[in-house]
Amino acid sequence: MHPILGHPRRLAVYVALWLPLGGVLAALLALEGALPWPRAIVVAVPLAVLFGFLSLSAWYVARGLPIGSTGLARVLVTAAFAAMISTAIWLLFSRGWMEAIAAPASRNVTLPFREIAPTLFGFGTLLYLLAIAASYVLAAFQTSRDVERRGLELQVLAREAELRALRAQIDPHFLFNSLQSISALTTADPAAARRMCLLLADFLRETLAVGARDRIPLSSELALAQRFLAVEHVRFGDRLNVMVNADGAEACGVPPLMLQPLVENAVTHGVAHVIEGGTIAISARRHGSLLSIAIENPCDPDRPPGRGAGVGLANVRERLRALFGSEASLHAEETDGRYRVQIEVPVEDGSGISDPRPTVIGPRTTP
C-alpha cells in the first residue's frame, strides 16, 4: 500500500507541498532570463505538481531495493537511473505543456524549451532523488512502527498466557481435599468446619483479587501463601508447620501468585511425602536492588518421580523470564532430604502499589 496514494488527505497535503516548489522552479526560470515572470509561473507550477505525481513512484523504487539487503552501489545506480527516466518523461510533458499554453501566433516553442530544458532536468533529477531518500526514511519509520506494534501484541499475548497459567495453578487436589476436610469436620467439630470454610473462602477470594493486578506487595503475597498453608494445616494437622520471615522486604512489589506454585509444591511434593511431616520455611530478604525469596521444605529423597512435579517450577521460571528477562533467576536444589527453591527478582518498590487491606505477617501460622 502506497503511504500517500492510498490516503486522500495525505495526497492533498503532498500536492500542496509541491506548489511552493513550483514557485521555486518559476523563480529559477525567470532569473535565468529564459521566460518572463508571469509566463514562468504559468509554465512551472503545473509542471511541478505533475512532477510531484511522477515522484510518487520513488516509493516503489525504495521498496524494491531495501537498503539493508541491497548493495549501496546498486541502490545509487538504480536511483540515478530512475530519476533520469522520470525526469525525461517529465520533460516530454513539459514540452507538450509549453505548446499547449503558447500563444496561437507563435506555435514554435522549440527555442524557449531548449533554453529551459537543462534547468528542468537538474531540478527534476534532484527532487526525484530527494523523493527516493524521503521514501527510505518513510519505510524505516513504518518498519519501526510495525516492530513496536508487534511488541505490544506480544506483550498482550504474554499477559494472556500469564493469566492462563494463573487459572491453571489452582490445584483441583487442593479443592477436593479441602472439601473432604470440611465434610469430616462437619460432625466431628462444627466450629472448625466453619473456620475451614472461611479460610478457604478467604484464600479463593484473595487469589481472584490479586490475579487481576500487575504487582502486589510481598506482604500480600506472603499472606496469601499463609492462607493456603492454613487450609492445608487443617488437612495435615501437626505434620505441617510454617515459618515466614519477610525481614523488612514486605513493601517490595512482586507479580501476584508468583510464590503460590512453589508453596503448593512444598506441600504436595514435600511435606506430604514425609511420614513425620516438617516445616515449610519461607524467607525473604532485600539485597540492594534484588529481592531474594527462599522456600525450603523437607522431602523424601526416595519419593517416586510423581506426575506434575516440576510443572509448577517450570511455570514460575517461565513467568519470571517473561516479566524480568535475565534480571530474575530461580534455583532449585535438594540436599539431605531438604528441598530449597530460591528466587531472585529485581526490586520494585511498593510505593506505586496500593494494597487496600493491611496485612499482618506473623512468624508462624497457627490456624
Place this chain on the structure above:
Amino acid sequence: MTSDDLLRIVIVDDEPLARTVVREYAAAEAGVDIVAECANGFEAVKAVTELKPDLVLLDVQMPKLDGFEVLELIGGDVPVVFITAYDQYALRAFEVHAIDYLLKPFSAERFQQAIARARERRRATLPVDEIVREARPRTGPVERVLIRDGTQVHVLPVDKIDYVEAQDDYVAFKSEGKQYLKDQALGAVEAALDASRFVRIHRSYILNIDRIARVELYAKDSRVAILRDGTKLPVSRAGYARLSELL
C-alpha cells in the same frame, strides 16, 4: 448376625480427618468392624498381613508407599476400595477393572454402596500388575523395588540389586549378600528395570551390568559371567548377544 456377615475393614489414609469420616460412616453401618486404622503404607501392609481383613479402604496419595504400591505388596486377594481426591489415571484404571472407588468428599450413601458391593464380591481377585501399570503410567524404568517379607516391607533401590534370579513361582532379588523373594514373573521384572543397566543373560537371570568382572567361555556356545564378588552365573547364547550389545 453370623460371623460371615461381619465385615472386618482396615482404613488406610495419612490424613487424620479423612480417617475420621470413614470411621464415622462405618460406625453407622451394621456389621462393619474396623480392625485397624493405618496412617501410612507400611502400617497398612503389616495390618493387612496380620489381620487378613475382608476389605481395605485405601487412600491413593500417601507418603513413602502410595495406594498402588500397597496394593502391589498385599496382592490381589484382599478386596480393596480405593479413596482419592482427584487422579485421572487412577480413575481410568478403576473403571477398566471395575474396582470400586470413593471420591473425596463422599457421602454416607456412597460409602454404604461400596460396603454392599464389597460384601457381594468378597472372593474376587484383582489383576494387580495391570492395575498398577495403568494407574501409574511410568515415564521411565523403576527406581526402586518393593518387597514384602512377612509384615515387613523392603524398599530396594535398583542400583543395590546385583542380579535377579527366577526361583519357581518367585523371583529372588540378590543385593549385598542378601536375597529378597517376590511373587512376580522374571519377564515382568525385566520389563520394569532399566534396559541399559540390567540385561537378561539367561532364561533365569537378570544381571546388573555394573557387577560384571568378566565373561568366560565355559564350553562350546556356553559362557559364564563372573561378578565382582566372585559369583558365577550362566550366560545363554541369546543372553551373550544382548550383553555384548550393551558392553
